[in-house]
Structures are given as structure tokens and as C-alpha cells.
Amino acid sequence: MGEELRLYSYWRSSAAYRVRIGLNLKGLGYETVPVHLLRDGGEQLAPDYARTNPQKLVPVLQHGQRLFRQSLAILEYVDEVWPSPPLLPATSRERQRVRSLAQLVASDIHPLNNLRVMRYLDREWNVPQPERDVWTRHWISEGFDAFEALLQGHPATGTFCDGHLPTLADCCLVPQIYNARRFGLDIERWPTICAIEQACLELPAFRDAAPDRQPDAPQQA
Template sequence: MKLHNYFRSGTSHRLRIALNLKGLEADYVAVDLRNEHHLQAEFRALNPQALVPALEADGRVLIQSPAIIEWLEERFPSPPLLPADPLARAHVRALAAIVGCDIHPLNNKRVLDKLRKDFAADTAVINEWCGTWISAGFDAIEAMLAADKRRGDFCFGDKPTLADVYLVPQVESSRRFKVDLGRWPLIAAVDAACSQLEAFRRAAPANQPDAG
């Protein structure tokens, strides 16, 4: 497998975590978003949407991190990222979707670039924008974690699931946008538990070859 990704991309980060939890290795191909490498013809030939990540596997190019992670779960089912019970699976998917559908898209680089270029948004405005959507989503996640009395150290149960795969990169991004995480102690505790696992440490932006 060959992973085309960017060290600080939240979608790339979540895919790296998923690969690591599955015990899978992929050749790391850096796509520097700062220099707009993703917009060049060579990368567009791989992914017409010109977004990271893209995963070359089984003779195909897979795009969109949710689709890639679902493929990983089906192609390499052990260890699972989703619980066996259908209701529990729906719960874990909902936690992941709060990040993947309702927080991350509004904090995406192309959205922030649009705000900077066309609406003259400075760093303070960008941080406020990101903080608004992060806070709304994290308030919901914190409430869901608090309501789950059977929860262990992670978002669900005693092992990391898809929910943790999505949450940890968003926590990392939140720090970059100067969001005070103190109001969400359960999210902070999940992030701390994940940080003890090698799969999460290896996937962290600071530990990627293109970091800097």
C-alpha cells in the first residue's frame, strides 16, 4: 500500500491511526498542501478531487477517508474498529460523524483559505470560526461520553474504535486553533488514553517525515 497524505491533515491523521491499529504498513508519500502539491496534475491524476488522503491498494486508488477506513474494516476485519452489536456500532459511527461531518469540514484548509482570501479573515477570526464549530461538536461528544456509564478509557468500551480514530486528530487540530480543551474533561481523558498507545503516537503529525 502507498499512502499519499499530509502530516497535519486531520483526514490523513485519522487514516494513519486506522492503519496502525490494524497493524498495516503503507509507504508514506508526502503531499505538501502548503506548496499546493495537491493541485498539481500528477496528484489530480490520482485523486480528481485534489484532496488528501489517497491510498493506493490492491491495484486501485481509494479516496475519502471514511470510505478508505470502511474498506480497511472490511478487508482487514481484525482487530475491529467497530463493535459487534448493531446499536453499539451506530453509537460509535455517530460519534465519528460528529467530527467527520459536522466539525472537520468547516475547519478544512480550503474553507479557511477561502475565508482568508475573500473575507480578509485574520488569525483571530479563523480561530474564532474554528472554535465555534469545534465547541458545538465537542459539547455533544462530551455529553454522549458522560451518558455512557459502561464506557472505559476510550470513546466506547475498553479499546479504541472508529470514534477515537476520528476524535484524536480533531483534538490535535483544536490545539492548533487555540481552543481551550479544559471544558471537555472526558474528551481530554480519551485523548490522554489514546496517547499511551503506539498506534496513535506513530500517527501523530509531529512524528511524520514531512512535519515541520
């Protein structure tokens, strides 16, 4: 599997951030292909990029000549092709728990504060920015309340979401925490989430995937 990896990414996209963490945990080198989600109305909407991803979203992972879409599906592909270190635990029951935590973020929290949702609220319903920010904080808080409850006191919770190695769940959680802080949420409200984030950020794989370390990040970031 010596074919080149390219990641179509935007520095502040939490979905792309997840994939960057996963690739880094695997020790895989990749080329970043920036897709600016705001410039010229959004480069993801241009016809050339729409042929790369008809959903007009990032990330897309290119492995050789093949294109892979949807961040969780990309991460599972990466885990199958490069199984060490694993992003999913050994047993079916443990894998189900990790996938459910990951999907709590990727399917339930993140879509409600995604850029295209914010644009729709703005352009179609004229919802002002302060109200959109309240919307975002509400849905992140609802999700984190549930995430924290699923972690607290569970025998599988360890240094990370599941045991003492980072998994798919941690790849999803850390970018969502970044988003939460952007919108003014105090993460200390969720002590288990906070402790797991601190453990993750001790690892170079997580630190190097951070938005402000990306080649397309603006200088002031």
C-alpha cells in the same frame, strides 16, 4: 491481500491522521507519499494529483493498483479487509453509535475548519486571521460540547469512546483534539474527551501516527 499499501498524506492533515491511526491499529505497514498542502500553492491542486483524487484532498489509500478516497470510507475498507482488531463493535446498535461519533467530527466539525474553507474566507472575503481563528474555535467548541454530552454517562463509554478498545470514533477524535490545541482551545473543558485522549496516546498506534512523527513533518514540528 499482500499488495503494497501507500498513503497519500500530509503530516498535519487530520483526515490523513485518522487513517494513519487505523492502519497502525491494524499493524499494517504502508509507504507514505507526501502531498504538501501549502507548497507551490498546494501540491494537491496539481494536475497529476487531481487525477489521483479529483477532490484534490488527502488522504488517498492505494492498495495494489486500486485507489480509495475519503478517510471514513478508507477506514471501513481497511476494517473489512483486515478485520482484526476491529475498528467497529459487534452489534448494529453499537456500530451506529461509533459511526455517529466519528461523523460528528468528520462531517460536522472538521469541514468548517478545513484548509480550503480557511483559504476561501481569506481570499474571497478578506477575513483576517484572528477572525478565522475565532471561527475555528467556535465550531470545534460546538462540536466538542455535543461530543462530550454524548459520551458522559452513556453506558457504552469506557476507556475509549466505545468500551475498552479503540474504534473508528477514537481515530477521528484524537486528530480533532490536535487541531483544537493548534487553535488555542483548552481541552480540560471536556473531561471525558480529555480522558479518552490520554488513554489513546498511551498506545503506540496513536503516538506513531502523530503529525510530528511523520516523514514529511518539518524539523521544528
